[in-house]
Amino acid sequence: MAGKTDLKGLGKEYEYGFHDSTSGYAFQSGRGLTRDIVERISDMKKEPAWMREFRLSSLDIFNKKPMPTWGNTQALGDIQFDNIHYYMKPTDKQGRTWEEVPEGIKNTFDRLGIPEAERKFLAGVTAQYESEVVYHSIRKDLEKLGVLFLSMDDGLKLHPEIVKKYFGTIIPPADNKFAALNSAVWSGGSFIYVPKGVNVPIPLQAYFRINSENMGQFERTLIIADEGSFVHYIEGCTAPTYSSDSLHSAVVELIALPGAKIRYTTIQNWSKNVYNLVTKRAVAHANATVEWIDGNLGSKLTMKYPAVYLVGEGARGEILSVAFSGKDQHQDAGAKIVHAAPHTTSVVTSKSISKDGGRSSYRGLIKVHKGAVGCKSNVRCDALIMDEASRSDTYPTMEIDEEDTSIGHEASVSKIGEEQLFYLQSRGLSEAEATLMIVNGFFEPFVKELPMEYAVELNRLIELEMEGSVG
Amino acid sequence: MATPLFEIKDLHVSVEGKKILNGLSLTVRAGETHAIMGPNGSGKSTLSYAVMGHPKYKIESGQVLYNGEDITAWPVNVRAVKGLFLAFQYPVAVPGVSVVNFLRNILKNRRGQEIDLKTFRKELKENMKVLQMDTAFANRYLNDGFSGGEKKRLEILQMALLKPSMAFLDETDSGLDIDALKVVSDGINRLASPDRGVVLITHYQRLLDYVKPGFVHVLAGGRIVRSGGPELALELEKKGYEGYVPAPVGAGAA
Numbered sequence: 057m058a059g060k061t062d063l064k065g066l067g068k069e070y071e072y073g074f075h076d077s078t079s080g081y082a083f084q085s086g087r088g089l090t091r092d093i094v095e096r097i098s099d100m101k102k103e104p105a106w107m108r109e110f111r112l113s114s115l116d117i118f119n120k121k122p123m124p125t126w127g128n129t130q131a132l133g134d135i136q137f138d139n140i141h142y143y144m145k146p147t148d149k150q151g152r153t154w155e156e157v158p159e160g161i162k163n164t165f166d167r168l169g170i171p172e173a174e175r176k177f178l179a180g181v182t183a184q185y186e187s188e189v190v191y192h193s194i195r196k197d198l199e200k201l202g203v204l205f206l207s208m209d210d211g212l213k214l215h216p217e218i219v220k221k222y223f224g225t226i227i228p229p230a231d232n233k234f235a236a237l238n239s240a241v242w243s244g245g246s247f248i249y250v251p252k253g254v255n256v257p258i259p260l261q262a263y264f265r266i267n268s269e270n271m272g273q274f275e276r277t278l279i280i281a282d283e284g285s286f287v288h289y290i291e292g293c294t295a296p297t298y299s300s301d302s303l304h305s306a307v308v309e310l311i312a313l314p315g316a317k318i319r320y321t322t323i324q325n326w327s328k329n330v331y332n333l334v335t336k337r338a339v340a341h342a343n344a345t346v347e348w349i350d351g352n353l354g355s356k357l358t359m360k361y362p363a364v365y366l367v368g369e370g371a372r373g374e375i376l377s378v379a380f381s382g383k384d385q386h387q388d389a390g391a392k393i394v395h396a397a398p399h400t401t402s403v404v405t406s407k408s409i410s411k412d413g414g415r416s417s418y419r420g421l422i423k424v425h426k427g428a429v430g431c432k433s434n435v436r437c438d439a440l441i442m443d444e445a446s447r448s449d450t451y452p453t454m455e456i457d458e459e460d461t462s463i464g465h466e467a468s469v470s471k472i473g474e475e476q477l478f479y480l481q482s483r484g485l486s487e488a489e490a491t492l493m494i495v496n497g498f499f500e501p502f503v504k505e506l507p508m509e510y511a512v513e514l515n516r517l518i519e520l521e522m523e524g525s526v527g
Numbered sequence: 528m529a530t531p532l533f534e535i536k537d538l539h540v541s542v543e544g545k546k547i548l549n550g551l552s553l554t555v556r557a558g559e560t561h562a563i564m565g566p567n568g569s570g571k572s573t574l575s576y577a578v579m580g581h582p583k584y585k586i587e588s589g590q591v592l593y594n595g596e597d598i599t600a601w602p603v604n605v606r607a608v609k610g611l612f613l614a615f616q617y618p619v620a621v622p623g624v625s626v627v628n629f630l631r632n633i634l635k636n637r638r639g640q641e642i643d644l645k646t647f648r649k650e651l652k653e654n655m656k657v658l659q660m661d662t663a664f665a666n667r668y669l670n671d672g673f674s675g676g677e678k679k680r681l682e683i684l685q686m687a688l689l690k691p692s693m694a695f696l697d698e699t700d701s702g703l704d705i706d707a708l709k710v711v712s713d714g715i716n717r718l719a720s721p722d723r724g725v726v727l728i729t730h731y732q733r734l735l736d737y738v739k740p741g742f743v744h745v746l747a748g749g750r751i752v753r754s755g756g757p758e759l760a761l762e763l764e765k766k767g768y769e770g771y772v773p774a775p776v777g778a779g780a781a
Binding site for chain 2: 473475476496
């Protein structure tokens with residue numbers, strides 16, 4: 057993710073498109089999804105009976121549930137569920153030091169800059185490769201304070217009482233077809249519990265890597281911030297470039313108990329053959345805050361609408377998302393806020409750029425329940441279109457059942473301005489430099505919310521995307 | 528005689544098919560300050576945009592020579608890097624781009640090398656002080672939400688840092704109160720040097736109370752119709768442009 061600050065001499069190719077051999081894997085499921093595969097996953101993980109049941113009933117729901125009838129239905133229709141590998145276990149071991157991670161996988165994460173980032177500025181790291189977390193660590197002082205940061209599998213093993221209490225309660229399997237699929241075959245992801253009043257001062261990070269062709273990655277993340285605590289979790293993702301598609305379908309559940317604050321930052325940079333169909337939802341109790349900072353650069357099709365349910369008085373939700381859609385990409389991203397308690401507030405900011413025929417959509421819902429008096433919500437969507445072939449759409453929905461509220465919505469769509477370009481060029485910037493400056497400025501409200509190292513990385517990725525786009 | 532610093536020869540320019548400049552000629556030698564005055568619609572802004580190379584301003588014929596080289600085919604940024612500068616009448620906002628980041632980038636290109644951060648900060652601070660600009664200004668987004676006066680000061684600040692050898696200032700006095708006008712004029716006067724040329728494009732004479740041009744030209748109907756010394760500006764101030772405005776089409780001769 058980080059550490060690569062050299063902005064010169066980079067090609068415009070997707071730089072994370074390399075892959076490793078899969079021949080040494082501990083286990084690979086065949087293509088397609090059967091009851092037998094779900095049972096084998098559960099067996100191999102030695103799970104309690106309730107989780108096995110949860111998986112199997114979720115499989116039934118997945119099989120029965122229709123595909124979404126919105127978003128990009130054409131691209132969704134192209135997904136070949138029978139062609140996907142639903143579970144791949146690259147190794148039997150999980151490292152607590154990088155030396156314990158198998159050489160080939162370690163090299164991959166080295167190339168991605170993860171161990172370096174960990175040394176420099178992270179409180180803990182999990183690294184997931186295919187279906188399993190192959191490395192995880194947390195700073196000793198945080199461990200002593202009772203902070204739990206484990207793979208979801210270990211969370212279930214070591215803290216079954218917490219997991220059973222919250223798992224699947226925010227996003228039930230029946231929520232949507234892909235949540236059901238994840239619930240049936242989930243593997244990996246992060247489990248975080250922050251005890252009452254504990255402030256985790258620097259971010260925890262998870263890194264997700266798909267390696268095989270036609271891989272399905274279904275991580276599951278559950279974060280519980282107990283009363284008055286704070287945690288910032290960051291996830292990054294990449295995959296090799298293949299000619300056929302892979303599927304990433306995560307479920308992320310956040311629980312911010314009274315007075316807690318969770319910030320969840322994503323920088324999604326999948327290769328352009330990955331379907332990224334993710335369900336992310338948070339519950340914020342009284343005076344709690346949840347912030348989704350959601351950056352979407354990669355993937356073929358992303359459909360993702362981080363949600364915050366404001367269920368306690370004074371709770372606050374913020375969703376800041378940016379999307380960059382290039383050639384053959386559709387970012388269908390958005391936000392969902394439910395005001396279910398009085399005096400709750402929310403801010404949604406969406407920024408998207410479409411170029412080279414790419415398509416960006418904002419799809420959002422603001423719902424205010426009857427009785428949720430004194431709520432405030434502000435939604436702002438800005439779209440920048442770089443050329444005639446590209447497209448941007450906005451689908452905002454508001455369901456306001458309470459009169460005593462203050463709701464604002466603003467939207468703008470602009471083409472990259474000839475006058476802006478001319479002004480910057482008249483000061484000696486080339487057309488490409490001027491364009492990049494305008495684009496970086498457009499994303500600035502997002503970038504400034506990132507830790508510095510990520511801001512540098514994101515700017516670099518944007519520069520890479522913009523290269524060769526004008527000329 | 529040495530090659531003039533800047534020379535416009537019989538320039539014809541159209542904008543979206545409409546002819547605006549009709550054979551404009553102008554010679555500026557190093558060390559000279561010229562004022563081009565004219566009524567609204569005479570082609571003043573067209574001249575500045577055409578010189579800088581705005582893609583909408585099409586050069587139909589004629590030459591623009593900079594140190595003897597015809598620059599009409601040069602990309603906009605090349606003109607700037609080689610020392611041409613235009614202070615915009617309406618500077619454009621670029622949200623999200625900080626003034627300080629912008630300035631450092633444009634200076635790098637103009638000077639052809641990275642500028643040490645410490646040196647840059649010092650230089651910036653000194654120049655901002657001259658223009659009576661608060662240092663917090665540098666962290667704002669480029670022209671975003673700036674008042675008219677702030678925008679004009681930023682144009683002069685850019686000019687001071689870039690040290691162009693040929694500067695066009697398009698209506699730099701418009702929208703300024705008298706204090707701001709003095710500060711901005713002071714900034715322009717500081718740039719004057721024996722190897723630079725300056726062209727002030729203005730509707731009103733009042734800027735010329737503070738910046739003294741050696742040459743004054745009247746632009747009307749897309750060409751220079753009269754040239755003279757500073758006294759011409761005073762005459763225009765008194766009599767206005769009445770005699771220079773082309774009669775409206777179809778008005779008929781009495």
